[in-house]
Amino acid sequence: MYPNEFRYTKDHEWIKVGGDEAQVGITDFAQHQLGDIIYVELPAVGKELAARQSIGVVESVKSVSDVYAPVPGVVTAVNEALGQTADLLNKDPHGQGWIVRIKIKDKKDLEGLMTAGDYEKYLEGLEH
Amino acid sequence: MKKTRFNDLHRKMGGKMIEFFGWDMPVEYSGVIPEHMAVRTKAGLFDVSHMGEVLVTGKDALRYVQWLTPNDAAKLAPGQVQYTALMTPESTFVDDMLVYCVGPEEYFLVVNAANVDKDFAWIAGHTQGFAVKVVNQSDDYSQLALQGSLAEAILRPLTDIDLAGMKSFHWAKGRVAGKAGLVSRTGYTGEDGFEIYTTDPDPGIIWTTLIETGKPLGLLPIGLGARDTLRLESKLMLYGNDITDKTTVLEADLKWIVKLEKGDFLGKPVIEKQLAEGLKRKLAGFEMAEPGIARPHYPVHYNGQKVAEVASGTFAPFLKKAIGLVYLPIEATAVGTEIEIEIRGKKAKAKVTPTPFYKRAKK
Known part of the structure; x- marks a missing residue:
């Protein structure tokens, strides 16, 4: 369910690192909690992000949720496809539903995030 | 719970x-x-x-329901239902509700979950001078x-x-x-x-x-x-959002539930005054003209001024549009009027639309 090469946050974001850059999205658990997603507010390319700073907003029919930067960095690309098809976040949250690409400031910051195994254990804890 | x-x-x-x-x-x-x-x-x-369900029985049941509500319960035959409201003397809402006519001496009132205790206290508090018995049957x-x-x-x-x-x-x-x-x-x-x-x-x-x-x-x-x-x-009212104890029945665009010819009732003098003087604001429907979803309490601007907050707002799944209701100054309520909804600090254009947003095709 949760890819091993990703790292995860307690707020249910994932980050997939490749070189200096990383893709960020929300987890399958998060999309399930939100329900039918219909609108995503994306940041400007070039925006500098502090850790835990909001990178965008995801709206389902009933709720509005911030998405936070898992680690500090700079936005290098946003997933423009979400403008027309926000439900990619429901259909493929770990793939086509990615939200932004960021250039990571310091890879050491990744060490504080959860592995897939940690995240699954964390979710089990939430469900009890 | x-x-x-x-x-x-x-x-x-x-x-x-x-x-x-x-x-x-x-x-x-x-x-x-x-x-x-x-x-x-x-x-x-x-x-x-x-x-919530409240049963009203007694010799004066009809006269009592007539006093508490703006719609004309006398027009109900046994077996009919009516949409109406429990109104304050200011013609604002204690709640909206359905009245089921069992007979001229028995009415069954159906009220909102969030208001059951408040409504029953209101109903039971207004029985003086009427030969009626009121029972809160909500738990049954x-x-x-x-x-x-x-x-x-x-x-x-x-x-x-x-x-x-x-x-x-x-x-x-x-x-x-x-x-x-x-x-x-x-x-x-x-x-x-x-x-x-x-x-x-x-x-x-x-x-x-x-x-x-x-x-x-x-x-x-x-x-x-x-x-x-x-x-x-379908522009059906939600108590707490679209109608409250601060909004009058005329402002809520519910004139169709007001029957002045039926006699005296709570709130009637204020309704007559508002009819004579004209309304300053009215509940209007809008749809977003720019991306974004209006949610309750988002600020609403007209002519560069903040004039209100969104009453109800959501994404409408059948119409596939972001829609909402807001109390606008009367001069801004004409269909087509441009307003702006402030969404997380940014203003997005919206326009006043006819309501209900959705109406089913009649058979």
């Missing part, structure tokens, strides 16, 4: 439960959008047992709503009530899935449908039989999420 008599069934069917004014209720099962679409195109079943009643174009076809084989002969806003006593109760052709979705009331202590069979009968036809169980989007598309 309070539980309806269908609570275990909701959990068994995968309902996502939330607290709603002290009740443990399903907000969704399969998702707001599929549930909304099922009601618009086929059928949906709602547990609305959290609603379970209520289900079966809504959508297939509602009659689904319910017909399960009841001894003549549904085909039942007109909109009528009710009858009878059995549903073997349980005694009453059924009215009413609802909160803008679709044809029924509301089913029973005092049976074990009414689960009604839910399960309706689900089993309707499922092959596309019926889904519906949570509070889609209940809200369905009612807003």
Whole structure:
């Protein structure tokens, strides 16, 4: 369910690192909690992000949720496809539903995030 | 937390439960959008047992209901239902409600879950001078709503009530899935449908039989999420958002429930004054003209000034638009007027639209 090469946050974001850059999205658990997603507010390319700073907003029919930067960095690309098809976040949250690409400031910051195994254990804890 | 008599069934069917004014209720099962679409195109079943029921009996029951409400209960024959309001002397809302006429000495009032205690206190507090008895029966009643174009076809084989002969806003006593109760052709979705009331202590069979009968036809169980989007598309009022104790019945654009010729009633002098002087603001519908979804309390701007906050706002799944309701200065209520909704600090254009946003095609 949760890819091993990703790292995860307690707020249910994932980050997939490749070189200096990383893709960020929300987890399958998060999309399930939100329900039918219909609108995503994306940041400007070039925006500098502090850790835990909001990178965008995801709206389902009933709720509005911030998405936070898992680690500090700079936005290098946003997933423009979400403008027309926000439900990619429901259909493929770990793939086509990615939200932004960021250039990571310091890879050491990744060490504080959860592995897939940690995240699954964390979710089990939430469900009890 | 309070539980309806269908609570275990909701959990068994995968309902996502939330607290709603002290009740443990399903907000969704399969998702707001599929549930909304099922009601618009086929059928949906709602547990609305959290609603309140108050029985008014006595020699003066009619005169008493007439005093508390703006609509004309004298026009009701036994077996009819009326949408009306409990009004303050300022013609603002204690609540909106349905009045079921059993006879001139017996009326059954159905009020909002969030307001049951306040409403009953109001109702019981206004009996002086009337030979009436009022009883809060909310804990005894379970209520289900079966809504959508297939509602009659689904319910017909399960009841001894003549549904085909039942007109909109009528009710009858009878059995549903073997349980005694009453059924009215009413609802909160803008679709044809029924509301089913029973005092049976074990009414689960009604839910399960309706689900089993309707499922092959596309019926889904519906949570509070889609209940809200369905009612807003049809511009049905939500107490606390669109009507409150700060909004008058005329401002709420509910003049059609005000019958001045019926005699005196609470709030009437204020209504007459507002009619003579004209309204300063009125509830209007809008849709977003730019990306974004208006939510309750978002600031609303007109001519560069903040003039109001959004009353209700959501994404409308059937219309596939972001829509809402807002109390606008009267000069801004004409259809086509441009307003701006402030969404997280940024202004997005919207325009005043005709309401209801959605109206079903009449057969």
